[in-house]
Amino acid sequence: MFSSERPDSGKQTGPKFYCLEMFPYPSGRIHMGHVRNYAIGDVIARYKRMRGYNVLHPMGWDSFGLPAENAAIKEGVHPAKWTHENIAYMKKQLIRLGLSYDWSRELATCLPEYYKWNQWFFIKMYEKGLAYRKASFLNWCPSCSTVLANEQVIDGKCWRCDSTVIQKELEQWFLKITDYQQELLEASDGLAGWPQKVVLMQKNWIGRSEGLEAEFRVDGSGEHITVFTTRADTLFGARFICLAPAHPLAEKFADPAALEKIREHYGKLDEKHGLFTGRYAVNPANDEKIPIYVANFVLMEYGTGAIMSVPAHDQRDFEFAQKYGMPVKVVIRPESGGEAPYAMAFEEDGVLVDSGPFTGMKSAEARTKISELIENRGLGRRVVNYRLRDWGISRQRYWGTPIPIIYCERCGAVPVPEKDLPVVLPEDVKFTGKGGSPLAESESFLNTECPSCNGKARRETDTMDTFMDSSWYYVRYCSRKDGPALDKENIGYYMPVDQYVGGVEHAVLHLLYSRFFMRVIRDLGISDVSEPFQRLLTQGMVCMETVRCPEHGWLYPSEAEGEVCAKCGRSVERGRTEKMSKSKRNIVDPDHLINTYGADTARLFSLFAAPPENDLQWSEKGVEGAHRFIQRIWAFVHDNMEKLAPVKGLLPEGRSPLLRKTHQTIMRVTRDIERQYHFNTAIAAMMELVNMLTAFEPSDQEDLRQMRFALERLLLMISPFCPHAAEELWETMGMPSSIQREPWPGYDEEAAKEDEIELVIQVNGKVRTKVMVPQGLSDEELKERAMALSRIQEAVSGKQIKNVFAVKGKLVNIVVK
Template identity: 60%
Template sequence: MNQNYDFKNIETKWQNEWLKNKLFEVNEDSSKQKFYCLEMFPYPSGRIHMGHVRNYAIGDVIARYKRMKGLKVLHPMGWDAFGLPAENAAIKHGVHPAKWTYENIDYMKNQLIKLGLSYDWRREVTTCSPEYYKWNQWIFLKLYERGLAYRKSSFVNWCPSCATVLANEQVIDGACWRCETQVEQKELEQWFLKITAYAEELLKDCDRLTGWPEKVLTMQRNWIGKSEGVEVDFPIEGLNEALRIFTTRPDTIFGVTFMCLSPEHPLADRLCEDKEALRRIRQLQREPEIKEGIFTGKYAINPLNGERVPIWIANFVLMEYGTGAIMSVPAHDQRDFEFAVRYGIPIKVVIKPKDSELSEPLNEAFEDEGVMVNSGEFSGLPSSEGKKAVADYIEKKGLGKKTINYRLRDWGISRQRYWGTPIPIIYCEKCGIVPVPEKDLPVILPENISLTGKGESPLKYVEEFYKTKCPRCGKEARRETDTMDTFVDSSWYFVRYCSLQNEDAFHKEKIKYWMPVDQYIGGIEHAVLHLLYARFFTKVLRDIGIVPFDEPFERLLTQGMVCMESYRCPEHDYLFPKEVKDGKCIHCGSSVTVGRVEKMSKSKKNIIDPDEMIEQYGTDTVRVFTLFAAPPEKDLEWSSQGVEGAHRFLKRVYALIFKHNKWIREIHISESEASSIGMTEEGHAEPAFYCHSEPKRSESEESPISPIISLIHRTIKRVTLDIEKEYQFNTAIARLMEFVNEVYGYEPKTEEERKVFKFAIRNFLILLSPFAPHIAEELWREIGEEGFILNEPWPTYDEALAREQMIELVVQINGKVRSKIMIPQGMSDEEIVKIALDDEKVKQWVNGKEILKVIPVKGKLVNIVVAN
């Protein structure tokens, strides 16, 4: 055994051994319980970043742990390979998107292998391969057959920078989710998927997802946005038309003083003569801080009181919400109030507080419940009762109907780009819209393509692609040249993993065995994008008989971001960390401004290259640091000192084994001996923690074996519970560090002491292996064990042996003993201080006094200094 921890050779050695022995390959076994662990697959951008490392390390610990617990673990990986970056790279560098993508995949795959991740690479999927996107097209055809895929002309979200359409969910605060360019409205023929057909089920089933973070469920519920109300028709004066509105506040209908239409509303062009102003309003769509409108010069009639109501077009009314037209009641809606004040529109109070009057003119809208006034026969009703009474009246008089509305709108999937799945539709002058027959799938992307990134889909200019024959009549026809939104690719990939690459994508028996995913891991930024779409696709696949379940993911873990402070030079703007030395820019010597800690990003150069970290410290160190620095769901602040600390820990583990290497390999512990260590001759846990075969000692002589037995059982218990309870890997690693600190100076002398020590070390290495698998495998062999440590069962603990040993904690206040508390041995200083401050006796002495200092001493004493 080498004296020095040669992590480079160790990690390369075991990565090769794992692959050679196909250690991570898994097949179905109906006699065993399964566990499907999945991290969101990456876009092959070229290199993995620290966010990837953290995400995949979390998943790998779970997968390794569950395997050692005896479960059949499916842990696959693939590539979300279609998308704009590849096309943009092709335009910029003059390389084909396929070449750029596959080269990136090769590089990133090697990076993932270097991280020691336990993936079954036989199941690897690449969404830009025809073998994969054939099934995107197949699913589309099934949606089309069921009326869930349709084409219509509509105003869509257009990103001028990406030169493509965006789904509603891809517009964040009026900007493109990818490039942050302000989104425009553009009228195009588009393909939509009818996700609204599943709105109620998607909403209802949120209640079943007990393993999901509540924050994500809240975001989905809000996005689906169910609301109960009334649809009412407001006739347009002088036209045989009516504006249909939806309102959840029928109790305020007598207070309507103007109507607002979305700029995208079908009647907008007819009612508004100022086309230039209308165009400007359309460009201001989705600007939440700007409220602009145009008075059309036309009026609607309030059907309940006959009043003429001016019709405006306003940028804040979106066509996808409700009917695209709203009744505006400025006295009782703050947005309407601000609009009315700006444009001098009357404000009419129809709800007043229960026990007072509103002072007019109003300074803001009164949006609370109250009593109806100025509302004809409904005046005097509590507004909560008025909602039902007015709704009943509207239905009775045939003026409208009660209805349920959803904020959710159908998913527009047409994209005017090349690098995506071709939509399998043919247009024939005689037959109209004709789906591509299943036998002709996949519709292959042509390789001979000219990319500009401007305007329409480049496939429109590739004759060998768009020119075809109608499969019905055989006449000349043309193909659809838009491609699918790349979120289609990721809406079902987790099902594809259940079968091997050369097998049917929808092998029902294998899907039934592996699905649903037991633990899914990925960023919260996908809460109403990928996660909602994946739920929708799963329900569709269920309804066409492919999957026998309703939801794809049992548990969801949304890991926190990896964050770091940024550095800025007055001459060179943002700097990479390695460009800063002693607070100075290495290029010009200027003093560097240190920015706040925030998400790592290329634009601010506050990033750390995983390859550089692995080269300097090793994969196991990087894994241990990312898992130890914060709980998985919290943001992680990068710390060079923290990385060095993780490396010192692993070097200390290595040194511990090296220290005992001369004898530890020769110690062999049989299964019967292992199970009897720490037990009495009757097979029960010995309260004093003595090994039954340990030589008798005098009462005054402490056994060196007892504390070791107790320590390893406590460590097994703590690590196991930390993993089982919300995946608290940071505290699990802390337990392992405590174990090493406790045993590092121990020198076993007798044969029995050495057996107990090896028993402890053997179990410690198993506990360490999910977090730092390479060093654990190496040291497993160095202590004389055979086989792979990953194939070992997870150790169990005995409750009696794992019981915390109690010690007396003395609490002093200004140097005088004021309390004594029994606490478990081995608690941290932070835990001890909290216990001391929570003690009732201590509270009596410090109550009302300023605490100047709290000083813990060697885990047995706390001195509290208070002002006199």
């Protein structure tokens, strides 16, 4: 009855508005987090449509990834079958919710017609030197038997399965996001439409720091070690040098067996382990000789893979020095005088001591001066370092985009020619969950010819990180699915996304990769846009109380009857309110909710219970309240239709509280939506109008006209929130065409003005009384009226009036002594 489909007109005229919600992983069914996310996006899309924008509002499926493969391993279903069944079901759910998507642009990243373009981008990046292969130590999840990006390691554990991550050396493909780090960082400040906390997280993730690279000559050898430090002011306090276990000189200087031991502790947050190499290095500032160690806590991936250790002023070095009984030399003292603490490193800036010609200088100045000294000696240079690393995209998995590379004995790694794309995933693969890449077992896939010499060759068997899929899908949507994937004109018209809505959990991963990809797309000449997402709204989590039975563990809401467990009758323990999750069983199934209350209620509650960026606490009672509100409007329309039908098309003429309230409500709702999408207060305003409407008793034709006017505006305003009810009631009221085609109602600021205002009178800043006065009195008149009141006379009698303030025509404050 209410088709949510908005077929695309194909026209690219008028101002566009691209409204996008993060596409879901097709896990099986949607959850309340999706409902909330998509309800927010849909209100925005519908509102903007009513405001006359040509709205692009697409939806698709982030459909590559581990769960499909795990299902294949567990249940023997092919990932493709599992995925497509899930998509079919979830699409039905989204349609039931009345989300106004243009399904003609639907995409699924697991389809060859989509991932072909992942491969195409990969090859373009390979050609530009932005994709490269290298061996490196990587985070490896033994349980998933795959590589994880740094972002996918949480507290040393795998983000998916929680296994402890280990370090393993592998050949991997990388994308050179670091080529764009400076631009990404600088452009961060321009992201005015983003939550500042997300911008900050990105900046911290990129992690720019300025410092000095200094060369320490290795005594008795032609070698030298370059270290990076942000604290050149502590150079005179360097007591030893530490190399990362993977540093080339570590291998050269250290005993192999002992070095292996150190390597075992690399990348782990445990105790510090060190190994003396027997060599000494020469401090470039004062020619002091200090010992060279290999240490497990020094990162190869950051800076130069070697550090100068200043135990007096760096806690890590301090701990290391303590353990190995090494000397501590203080070179910075607190500026305030006083002694630096002895039991730990003093890491703050201060005044230099014991630092040759720099003694007495402040840290900031000394950093510059000592850096200059090193530069002048030709033993170093000031540099900028970033925390950000290149993006490793290789995954030893089946259900992902094959990396389009062919390995030939003669020609090496050769990209698959564009005309041969896509490299399609083979079907003849067994899912055992053991070993490395499943693709390596498919003979038909593995064996191929070299594109350049036609000799025998084999294919790359790794697939791409799925973040690759989601880094550009918003660009794909710009063109219909039956059209070209990367149409410059379409992209030029729709990009950038005007409003992006999704979870804050993607603050660094997906959003940073997308910003990188957009720039690559720009540099390929496909778009002029650099920033993909103009405005970003990160909605909060959907939370619910947890319930636990001492016997049966976590309980579903339906398993707790009052305070006892439905299974065993023991009294249950009501835990804290947490994000809805299957493991804690504190979930509400959207299907059940829609069956019981309808899609409009599900939407309305999600939007009313909290502002979008806050966490939302689920409450069954609150849902009932939302439902009741819709029912009240429903009943009101039906109860009054007979009276209202004859006044159709007649606009009210007079002034009245109801008419005023109607204009005020339109004003408030418009403002609340425009300003930060405060749907909760917009809905509250509409509730107030309904309260007034239901209390209204019309006595003549004019009253009926006003009633009808108010009701029509109400339905228009609520239609983006509750499209089904609004549409049906619109029809009930005898309107000829769909409410979806109506424009957003306007308001008359004059008509919204109150005739009288409530004047607040304070004495010494405390409210003493309130009185109704006509609108528009001058400050002087207001003061006079206030002073004339007997209450005020009493309050100020016998006291000296020091001053009287009048504020914005609505408040008077009398200051007495």
